[in-house]
């Protein structure tokens with residue numbers, strides 16, 4: 001009898017420990033629900049050879065395992081767009097992607113995960129429309145900037161636009177980005193993932209790139225206002241340089257929060273931009289020593305001529321003065 005008691009006590013203990021560790025691993029915040037209509041998951045193609053909830057443009061192809069935005073070939077462009085506008089104020093999107101190609105040092109250009117008003121419009125921002133309205137999470141693999149950068153590539157950054165800003169490729173978007181981080185994800189065998197979370201006007205991006213199965217913070221910015229009713233999408237482009245840009249899945253999670261109609265009326269706005277915001281031209285190349293020498297030489301010759309001239313004028317003036325007095 002005592003033995004039975006001990007066993008039941010032991011079992012109760014195990015149960016409690018199990019519950020406690022379970023709770024610790026799954027904090028209560030996980031009131032999140034996967035939403036199929038904003039997700040892109042396997043199998044991509046249904047029996048009718050259509051892709052439920054998604055449209056596509058350009059070089060996109062759907063295979064059994066991934067969606068290829070561009071192949072590893074020059075001048076390719078492709079995009080996929082969700083058909084259903086998102087009415088959730090708070091959400092999280094996890095993108096499982098792969099960027100790989102033949103190029104060892106030279107590759108590009110990158111891809112963007114969109115939450116935008118206009119869908120299916122091709123353009124110069126990684127295969128999609130410039131002067132967009134909404135949010136772009138830009139995964140830029142190629143540095144277009146000739147001058148020194150304050151960061152390495154590949155680089156992940158966020159841009160919020162109300163339709164008036166252009167994405168400046170020459171500066172890799174640095175003067176319009178809210179925040180960003182360097183990220184290494186090219187040509188690896190394991191899965192690489194990006195998590196975009198938008199909750200109560202706080203935007204955060206995390207990455208899982210090192211096959212450690214843990215999220216690492218890329219950046220968090222508050223004061224980001226995005227309306228409801230926009231569309232999720234992804235686009236990629238190649239130019240002179242190329243890469244395979246593949247999407248393995250996009251998983252949308254609805255977070256708790258009001259789903260209000262008024263949120264659809266607001267204009268995308270970000271309270272904080274990263275410095276520097278303005279497009280500052282590169283400094284002119286420094287003067288060469290020869291140039292400096294020539295300028296100094298001419299300056300000295302000029303000074304000598306001026307002083308001789310001045311002296312001669314002074315002499316004449318003195319002579320005139322003498323003439324007048326004598």
Ligand SMILES: *[C@@H]1O[C@H](CO)[C@@H](O)[C@H](O)[C@H]1NC(C)=O
Nearest residue numbers: 161162163164165267268269
């Ligand atoms: C759009 O954004 C620009 C740049 O941030 C800002 O100057 C302008 O006032 C904004 N327009 C509206 C209508 O919010």
Ligand SMILES: [Ca+2]
Nearest residue numbers: 140142144172
């Ligand atoms: Ca770039």
